[in-house]
Amino acid sequence: MRLQKYMAHAGAASRRKSEEMILEGRVKVNNNIVTELGFKVDEYKDRVYLDGRRLTLVKDSIYVMLNKPLGIVSTVSDEKDRKTVVDLIETDRRIYPVGRLDIDTTGLILLTDDGDITNKLMHPSKEIKKTYIATVDGTPNKRELQILRNGIKVGRETFAPAEVSILKNFENDSIIKVTIHEGRNHQVKIMFDRINHPVKKLKRISVGEIELGGLEIGNYRFLNKEEVKYLKSLK
């Protein structure tokens, strides 16, 4: 990156003004004063100083959605050396997953290096809706679905009312759309265990207004402008 561009991106001054500062001998790269306009700096290795003060690049955060495959853990690193969601994303940024999906759950997981947005998405008071498609054993009847719609007590905790609807049923199992706004460990599995229709397969399809859409399993993409705008609009 050209030195004046680096300075502008670090918020020192406009590019024109930065050029003047370079010509005035006010800018050092590592230990040397540089007066050459267009001098190339390595944004990762070089240190740039203006009037002796270090400049650092102001970087936008990154926001990625991954369709998590089976067998991948939702952490940054794993003590058993299993593959993590972060291993699937090619980036030199220090990103981490927003919340967790079980190792045997697939679907939408967001990754970012934006701590503020992560806190907002995770904070219980925000009640961000998460929607899952669950394949469960057998077909729950109306009374059983109502139990989940009323909310359940699990030990000392209460799981808030869930939205549940049967999308399809087969001879041995059914496909159910489930929306919850909490993120307790194994929440959906515990809910269906409670009504004796254990979850066989689980996939998350949305988090708030962010939808997995047609993203193939194991693939990822950067969020688009609208999606980032939505995340930043969370108060």
Ligand code: URA
């Ligand atoms: N509920 C679960 O049981 N597992 C998940 O991975 C997510 C929600």
